[in-house]
Amino acid sequence: MKATPSQTVGPFYGYALPFPGGGDLAPLNDGGGITVHGYVYDGAGDPVPDALLEFWQADPSGDLSGAPGSLRRDPVTGAVIGRHGLDFTGFGRVPTDADGRYALRTLMPGNGYISVCVFARGLLHHLYTRIYFGQDAFLDGLPAHRRETLVAVAEREGFYRFDIHLQGEKETVFLDFG
Amino acid sequence: MTPPLTQADIDGEIADLHKDCDGQEANHPPRDFAPYRSSVLRHPKQPLIMVKEPEAVELTGPVFGVTDVTALDADLTKQHAGEPLGERITVQGRVLDRAGRPVRGQLVEVWQANASGRYPHQRDDHPAPLDPNFTGVGRCLTDDEGRYSFTTIKPGAYPWRNHVNAWRPAHIHFSVFGAAFTQRLVTQMYFPNDPLFAYDPVLQSVTDERARQRLVAAYEHDLSVPEWSLGYRWDIVLDGPAATWMEEGR
Ligand SMILES: [Fe+2]
Numbered sequence: 001m002k003a004t005p006s007q008t009v010g011p012f013y014g015y016a017l018p019f020p021g022g023g024d025l026a027p028l029n030d031g032g033g034i035t036v037h038g039y040v041y042d043g044a045g046d047p048v049p050d051a052l053l054e055f056w057q058a059d060p061s062g063d064l065s066g067a068p069g070s071l072r073r074d075p076v077t078g079a080v081i082g083r084h085g086l087d088f089t090g091f092g093r094v095p096t097d098a099d100g101r102y103a104l105r106t107l108m109p110g111n112g113y114i115s116v117c118v119f120a121r122g123l124l125h126h127l128y129t130r131i132y133f134g135q136d137a138f139l140d141g142l143p144a145h146r147r148e149t150l151v152a153v154a155e156r157e158g159f160y161r162f163d164i165h166l167q168g169e170k171e172t173v174f175l176d177f178g
Numbered sequence: 179m180t181p182p183l184t185q186a187d188i189d190g191e192i193a194d195l196h197k198d199c200d201g202q203e204a205n206h207p208p209r210d211f212a213p214y215r216s217s218v219l220r221h222p223k224q225p226l227i228m229v230k231e232p233e234a235v236e237l238t239g240p241v242f243g244v245t246d247v248t249a250l251d252a253d254l255t256k257q258h259a260g261e262p263l264g265e266r267i268t269v270q271g272r273v274l275d276r277a278g279r280p281v282r283g284q285l286v287e288v289w290q291a292n293a294s295g296r297y298p299h300q301r302d303d304h305p306a307p308l309d310p311n312f313t314g315v316g317r318c319l320t321d322d323e324g325r326y327s328f329t330t331i332k333p334g335a336y337p338w339r340n341h342v343n344a345w346r347p348a349h350i351h352f353s354v355f356g357a358a359f360t361q362r363l364v365t366q367m368y369f370p371n372d373p374l375f376a377y378d379p380v381l382q383s384v385t386d387e388r389a390r391q392r393l394v395a396a397y398e399h400d401l402s403v404p405e406w407s408l409g410y411r412w413d414i415v416l417d418g419p420a421a422t423w424m425e426e427g428r
Contacts, residue, residue: 001278003205003417004392005384007366008214010351012297016289016315017353043219056240056359064235068243078248078257091240115235117362122216124207124383126364127226128236142227166220176226177236177360177418 006125019071021082023094025106028085036160037103043167047100051120055092062110066090128175131162183341192382199385207383214379237421239359242285252318254330262312264293264331266407272324273414280324287317287353295334347374360418368394
């Protein structure tokens with residue numbers, strides 16, 4: 001069957017899609033949490049304050065089954081009450097703030113990378129990229145000058161910086177799965 | 179200073195780009211579509227890198243369950259003390275993968291302007307009234323046949339500043355998850371025979387006329403409820419592959 005076309009997420013998703021705790025994947029009291037943070041930039045090098053990032057990843061053992069409950073709701077009020085902190089849902093959703101910045105608190109994925117889906121005002125069809133934390137055979141297959149756009153920079157213990165450039169000299173490698 | 183862009187400028191650019199595509203089949207809009215001015219600095223210029231890994235994380239996807247939605251979330255007319263203003267509608271359809279199989283138990287999210295064409299968002303400063311009885315956000319999980327259903331009101335058209343006298347045709351924003359992260363879709367559903375279609379660079383960014391038609395819901399009289407609401411049907415087909423085990427398991 002022919003696919004339904006994509007359309008931009010537009011400027012007004014902010015009261016609909018983001019939810020409290022959307023970037024807090026790591027279950028409570030679970031050791032070894034990491035923080036990944038950075039900026040989304042446009043082709044002029046300006047930060048993008050109206051992008052929405054989604055993350056999907058394996059748990060530290062490499063398991064990809066995920067779990068429901070990312071946006072668990074209170075059946076009494078309908079409000080988001082957040083993850084219950086027992087399961088690792090593997091899914092995160094973070095809007096960039098007015099500075100074009102995002103932060104994700106999660107666990108190190110067992111198979112080496114976090115998958116990212118980028119939506120933004122002005123972007124007619126979402127983009128996929130990956131956050132790697134070290135060497136990987138997939139990276140070896142990329143041109144050397146572009147490889148580093150997929151590798152998070154370790155800043156200090158447990159903290160990683162990963163910027164996304166939609167366009168320009170430092171343009172991030174984006175992926176197509178066919 | 180360059181003079182402000184007129185609708186005629188935009189119409190000319192759209193016509194040229196459509197002519198370049200010359201009826202070619204294309205399911206999705208190109209990310210580089212200058213008549214939609216915000217796309218100019220926000221699309222990659224390098225080609226995407228093809229990934230053909232059977233173990234790719236993206237061939238699986240997030241899961242949602244009954245804790246992620248409440249029953250009231252699918253009725254946008256019941257989220258406040260009073261009834262919202264506007265024409266009450268029901269929107270129903272199925273979510274399928276590109277092999278035509280139902281996408282089951284997955285999350286469908288919607289958001290939309292109120293009947294006057296206003297979003298309750300600080301950045302929407304168009305002088306149309308807010309409706310204290312309408313937020314315009316809903317969600318549901320697809321059932322075993324891949325069906326979703328929302329009760330809402332028909333959103334109004336609204337102006338935006340892409341060019342002088344730019345108006346968006348009435349639309350409902352949809353966010354849909356498939357069996358795999360590769361099947362993720364964010365899109366907009368339109369209403370049949372809207373006179374604004376031809377003027378809208380967002381809809382017209384889909385250069386293939388047949389694909390554009392797939393963004394337009396059908397009025398379906400049998401879906402209308404007597405003395406209550408008008409019915410629209412809109413099926414959604416998700417693009418992208420999924421893990422083999424998952425495809426076989428479904
Ligand atoms: Fe909209």
